[in-house]
Amino acid sequence: MIKSIFALLKKDLLLEFRQQHSFYGILLYIASTIFVLYLSINNPEGDVWNGLFWIIQLFVCVNAVAKSFLQESKGRMLYFYTISGAKEFIIAKLIYNILLMLIMSLLSLGLFFILLKNPLDNTLQFIGIVCIGGISISLVFTLLAAIAAKAQQNAALMAIMGFPLIIPQLLLLIRLSKVAFGEIFREGALLQLSLLIVGLDIMVIALSIILFPFLWKD
Amino acid sequence: MRKSWWKILAAVLLIYTFTAGFLIKVPLIGNLKETIRNLFFHVPMWFGQIILLTTSLVYSILYLRKPDLRRDIYASCFAKTGILMGILGLITGAIWATYTWGEPWSNDPKQIGVAIALLIYFAYLVLRNAITDIDKRAKISAVYNIFAYFIYLPLIMILPRLVESLHPGGKGVEGNPGLNGADLDATMRLVFWPAVIGWTLLGTWITTLNIRIYLIRDKNLLNAK
Numbered sequence: 312m313i314k315s316i317f318a319l320l321k322k323d324l325l326l327e328f329r330q331q332h333s334f335y336g337i338l339l340y341i342a343s344t345i346f347v348l349y350l351s352i353n354n355p356e357g358d359v360w361n362g363l364f365w366i367i368q369l370f371v372c373v374n375a376v377a378k379s380f381l382q383e384s385k386g387r388m389l390y391f392y393t394i395s396g397a398k399e400f401i402i403a404k405l406i407y408n409i410l411l412m413l414i415m416s417l418l419s420l421g422l423f424f425i426l427l428k429n430p431l432d433n434t435l436q437f438i439g440i441v442c443i444g445g446i447s448i449s450l451v452f453t454l455l456a457a458i459a460a461k462a463q464q465n466a467a468l469m470a471i472m473g474f475p476l477i478i479p480q481l482l483l484l485i486r487l488s489k490v491a492f493g494e495i496f497r498e499g500a501l502l503q504l505s506l507l508i509v510g511l512d513i514m515v516i517a518l519s520i521i522l523f524p525f526l527w528k529d
Numbered sequence: 530m531r532k533s534w535w536k537i538l539a540a541v542l543l544i545y546t547f548t549a550g551f552l553i554k555v556p557l558i559g560n561l562k563e564t565i566r567n568l569f570f571h572v573p574m575w576f577g578q579i580i581l582l583t584t585s586l587v588y589s590i591l592y593l594r595k596p597d598l599r600r601d602i603y604a605s606c607f608a609k610t611g612i613l614m615g616i617l618g619l620i621t622g623a624i625w626a627t628y629t630w631g632e633p634w635s636n637d638p639k640q641i642g643v644a645i646a647l648l649i650y651f652a653y654l655v656l657r658n659a660i661t662d663i664d665k666r667a668k669i670s671a672v673y674n675i676f677a678y679f680i681y682l683p684l685i686m687i688l689p690r691l692v693e694s695l696h697p698g699g700k701g702v703e704g705n706p707g708l709n710g711a712d713l714d715a716t717m718r719l720v721f722w723p724a725v726i727g728w729t730l731l732g733t734w735i736t737t738l739n740i741r742i743y744l745i746r747d748k749n750l751l752n753a754k
Contacts, residue, residue: 454676461669462660471655475648476677479684511683518679522672525593 315395319403323379327411333382337375341419344370349426357430357492364423365485368441368448369477371415376408376452377469380460397524405453405519412449416441430492437491443505444484447512451477454519461526483508536734542727546570549720556717567625569720573728574618580729581611581736582650586678589671598751601667602743604674605657610736612650614728619643642685649677663750 327334344367355363383391391400420441423429431437452473459469487504490496550569557563585607592600622640623633634640656673660666744751 451680458656458669458673458676461665462656468656468659472652472673475645475652476680478645479680507683507687511680514679514683518676522675525668525672 312396312399315399316403316406319391319395319400320406323403323407324410333378337371337415338418340374341367341371341415342422345419345422345426352427354428355430360423360427360430361485361488361492363427364420365444365481365488367419368416368444369474369481371419372412372445372448372452373470373473375411375415376449376456377459379404379408379411379453380456383460392527397527398520400527401453401457401519401523404457405450405516408449408453409446412445413442416445432493433491437488440484440488440491443508444480444488447480447484447508447515448477450512450515450519451480454515454522457523457526480508480511483511535730539727539730539734542723543731546720546724546727550724553716553720564625564628565717567621568717569724571618571621571625572721573725574614574621576725577729577732578611578614578618581607581614581732582678582681585611586675589674592667592671593675596664596667598663598667598747599744601671602740602747604671606736606739606743608650608653608674609739610732612647612654613735614732615643615647615650619647639685645684646681649681653677 348363348367352359352363417438420438452469455469455473455476458472462468483504487501487508490501546569550566555563555565557565585604588600588604588607591597592604619640622643626635626637626640627633630637653670653673657666657670660669
């Protein structure tokens, strides 16, 4: 099982390296969005900066993760169906999307620092939160991308389904990020929030693994 | 399902709710005054909504275990009535809030939670409409329904407890996110629980009617199986 997960993951990564247009496409998407932000709001306050950052993450994720399933043609899916199981396939996709989203999140954080200054008190802590956030968002959108791909719809349907579903996590993340802006939390609240996010992540992974096999078969 | 005793029970309980709910003596607490009677209408909507959406979830799970279009119709109809009860709960809540908190919408965590919940289930309806193939629609919307329910539940069960809220049961306040059970006056309890059962039964009744319409409309499809 682990072997086939690695094989599928390797195939996705190789595909990413060889068809660089999609990777660079998302990069350009991030760069131009943040540049537009820079032109429209120069030097935003901490709260605005925080809100904007997470909203941008959301849009990046929709674009980056959406194609992970939409790019697989029907014939290729049939091929995967013959060589591996549904669980292996979704786990490989989850890992791949986490990796992709981590890279994108950290790159957009870098661009935010360059263009919109750095209002953070504790940059290292925020980087940690960004990693957790990137993972959570990409997990939720992986299964949604699978649903949207099955419905043979474009990314619009994914946004309609995904935005309400991601709000709990996004609110928790925005709340948690405030610690990096120097806000003092109640004792234990920080741990409670982080555990809640991790708990939600574990639940989403479990649901993806349980539910994907049903989508897989046609 | 077609036995009528529970429909009569629903009607009797709701008549009781409307008469007793407006006539009994209620304790006058703080700025709630007489608006506390809204407890018999606003809170049961949420009980009803959760129960109906949970029923919808159960039918979605059943559908995935054994694909049968009837189960898909059940799941979607229960979800629709759940949405209806959510909208009614939002309206009754907004009316209540106008007189106690001063404005219909004050960005209370639970108001936000409900707004998100409605968005999630509207997306369920959009998804259903977006797929034309019937079997595919049933399967995909069942998967989404299950996924959405398990994200929706922590949203209303955990998040409101963590933040300050105007509702009972927020941070530092006793009680669950729905209401503070221990606070409920003994006479009010006599109306409140029958009201919950009455409204839930009414919701189920509406759903069964809707289900029967769909079953007749898709008669040919269902029998062809």
